[in-house]
Amino acid sequence: MIIAVDGPTASGKGTIAKYLATHYRLKRLDTGALYRAVGLGVLDAGGEPGDEAAAVAAAKALDLGAIDENRIRSSTAGMAASKVAAIPAVRAVLLEAQRAFAADPQGAVLDGRDIGTVICPDADVKLFVTASLPARTERRLKELRARGETISFEQLQAQIAERDERDRNRAESPLYQASDAHLLDTTDLSIEASAEAACRIVDAAPARPRP
Numbered sequence: 001m002i003i004a005v006d007g008p009t010a011s012g013k014g015t016i017a018k019y020l021a022t023h024y025r026l027k028r029l030d031t032g033a034l035y036r037a038v039g040l041g042v043l044d045a046g047g048e049p050g051d052e053a054a055a056v057a058a059a060k061a062l063d064l065g066a067i068d069e070n071r072i073r074s075s076t077a078g079m080a081a082s083k084v085a086a087i088p089a090v091r092a093v094l095l096e097a098q099r100a101f102a103a104d105p106q107g108a109v110l111d112g113r114d115i116g117t118v119i120c121p122d123a124d125v126k127l128f129v130t131a132s133l134p135a136r137t138e139r140r141l142k143e144l145r146a147r148g149e150t151i152s153f154e155q156l157q158a159q160i161a162e163r164d165e166r167d168r169n170r171a172e173s174p175l176y177q178a179s180d181a182h183l184l185d186t187t188d189l190s191i192e193a194s195a196e197a198a199c200r201i202v203d204a205a206p207a208r209p210r211p
Contacts, residue, residue: 001026001107002122003202004115007129008164008175009078010136010143012186012194016129017111019195020202024109029101031112031119032081034094036072037062039080049083058084059093075144075151075159082163085113086170095119114173116181125205126181127198135187136160 003020007013014030021028039049041058049055071077084090098119102108110119116126131139137157144151167175177183182201186194 001124002102002120003107003109004120004123004126004178004181005109005111005129005198006113006115006117006127006175006177006181007111008113008136008167009160010140011129011131012139012189012191013111013127013129015191016127016184016186016194016198017109020198021109023195023199024107024202026107026109027101027104028109028111029098031094031098031110031115033067033069033072034062034064034097035081035085035090036077037067038090038094039084040068040071040077042084043076043080049080050087052087052089055084055087056089056093059090062094064097070147073143073147075140075149075156079159079163082166086166086172088172091172113167113175116178117176118173121178125202126178127184127201128177128181129184129186129194129198131185131187133157133161133164 001024005013005017017028038055038058041061042049042054045054045058047054098110102110102120116123137153137160140160141153141156184197184201189197
């Protein structure tokens, strides 16, 4: 079984994907982490995330086993990720790695922004997880402050809105809900309620025939 979980930043898609992977005993790939790591790789090399050559070089050099989960969760990494993710050549480099992960006969859960539309268009179940901008800002603010980062609600909300705009309007693999994806709005749901709602969707979905 392949489960595709898409949605904007801080919508809860990562938490839901992690829960689904554990619940159904499937491996999981956070594809957003790949772009965050690439963005940081460019910054660490002294480059600009929007520079295609620098971003492609960082993508080719990416070691999936060496991604620093702590560093990639910073607001800086998030903004850098949205810039490198808008570069078609970077997406091309990471595309095959993502599809290879999803090709495992045992199944997988992948979360990101183009899983159900580009990476795994034939996924057995597709979820599009969303939440209001204020709710997403509050969630990310708590996460960043817990990490010791100092940023105001207004500044962070503006950053998230900017990232949303870039993700939705990029030429390559823009963020949007696949026509056959189930919408899950987590604005007023707890983590537990969101996970339970996602499981109900998965359990009710008929298995798709493999091409």
